[in-house]
Amino acid sequence: MSGFVVDMEGRFRLTKKPPFLTPGYQAVGQKLVDVKGIHETVPLDKYKNYDVPLHPQQTVVQFNSTYLETTGRNERRRGDAVGWGLCLGFVGLSVSNGILYLIVKSTTDFDIVSLSIGLILAFSMTLFFVPLINVLSTELFTTRHSPIRFNRKTRKVYVRQYNRKVEVYNWDDLTFFIAYINEDKDIRAVTFDKDGETITGMFALAFQDEVFDKSLISYFEFIRRYMEGDDQQLKEVKEAIRYIYPIHEKRETPLMSFKRLILNEVHHDHENMEYPERTFEFHPVTLVVLPLLALRYVGRVISMLTSYRHQFSKAIEAECQIDPNDPYDLNKHLPEGNLEQNNQPIWKTIVYSVGIIIATIIMLFIGAFIIDMIGAARPHGDYPSMVDKLWYVIGLGWLS
Incomplete structure (x- = not known):
């Protein structure tokens, strides 16, 4: 059963009807x-x-x-849907790019089986993006x-x-x-x-x-x-x-x-x-x-x-x-x-602003470190360090 995500009864839930057809709460x-x-x-x-x-x-x-x-x-949760939606959207676009490549290649090679699989996956991604757009529309x-x-x-x-x-x-x-x-x-x-x-x-x-x-x-x-x-x-x-x-x-x-x-x-x-x-x-x-x-x-x-x-x-x-x-x-x-x-006072604004910048940089480095830890667990391949790349950007290494 396909569903649509709507902001009801507190947070996002599934319903059979899209939000523009749902008159208020499901209750x-x-x-x-x-x-x-x-x-x-x-x-x-x-x-x-x-x-x-x-x-x-x-x-x-x-x-x-x-x-x-x-x-x-x-x-107080404003932005959660956009943040997660953009993250999932990025993943979805990456997958869609692979699917598009499969369709184009199978069409060139006259591979009916691969083309059928690609079209099925493309349809599946459409079903993925419809509720995603619904989620983003709430914010x-x-x-x-x-x-x-x-x-x-x-x-x-x-x-x-x-x-x-x-x-x-x-x-x-x-x-x-x-x-x-x-x-x-x-x-x-x-x-x-x-x-x-x-x-x-x-x-x-x-x-x-x-x-x-x-x-x-x-x-x-x-x-x-x-x-x-x-x-x-x-x-x-x-x-x-x-x-x-x-x-x-x-x-x-x-x-x-x-x-x-x-x-x-x-x-x-x-x-x-x-x-x-x-x-x-x-x-x-x-x-x-x-x-x-x-x-x-x-x-x-x-x-x-x-x-x-x-x-x-x-x-x-x-x-x-x-x-x-x-x-x-x-x-x-x-x-x-x-x-x-x-x-x-202007000093409060400056302190808060500097604090936000420092906190954001710390957040990015922690995220990069977690990604590196996941990459290190891979059995094969030389995984590039996200921490090093981030330090290259933050440390202005690209200017030298």
Whole structure:
């Protein structure tokens, strides 16, 4: 059975339908207990005040007294599809080149058997590239983020799904729960049909975690208290935010791409990511995956360079008008400690930039060393050293 890769229920999964024919999550039309990939659910009560700290987890894009806008569920993994897709695409093109050579040679030699094999392989590669293009389309030439906007005045939620459709939900109609899925856990919001069982809509909140339910509840309470709280609680929600991620206004810089990338790698994401200086912890095993981080980083940068700003419809924006004098508008009044401060000292920018360059070079050398180790295991042949070749380029040996 052929399948198409779509970004649903958290990450890439196979479905019989291509993404442009799939109206939202695969769960639509099913009962919750029948949804594949969800192994367990923990109900969340949006009318209950959870006694936990509020953790925005660096997901806030816009905040004011009218609406709260966050990133989509997969923002912190942005670029993975491009990085891996380009890697697989390179392998696919290399194989395709060999297949093309086989077809041309068999045609010249009138070798029907080889020609038949070549044509079958060529058809097989077509089946390989179709889902690959589908994967790349989720992160290339699309919006820079997939916003989830909570309007506390109209009590509506606007969600930009991964099929590029914007869905509008009534907050009071949503049911929330923690979903245990294959890779980790996240928070789902669903709407049901009149029977109270058949799903009519589903989306995931921005934060996911694989360690503790409490970290997910802290994030849920941050969203819940914004929508359900009084003026005092609105102030508490505002004060919990230390970082605004202004992806709606400007494209992510390579420096910011690097910062966002390592949030999942060298930080405890089950703690409060608003204070990354407290959650940082580097493990030596991270050195092993540095080449993969380099691949993901390149993929994220390319993804951002090819993407455009998301814009809601005029009707939605009309429902989300902000008071020009709103004291809660954190996009006008950046919270203290915000990582995107315009007045950030130049020395910090220089240090970060140099650090990224050094880290990238280290990643490349580790990747080259691993390739050399694999090559050394070959039983025959004199395998050229990738480390030597890389040093020749980095050390400017080609200038001498």
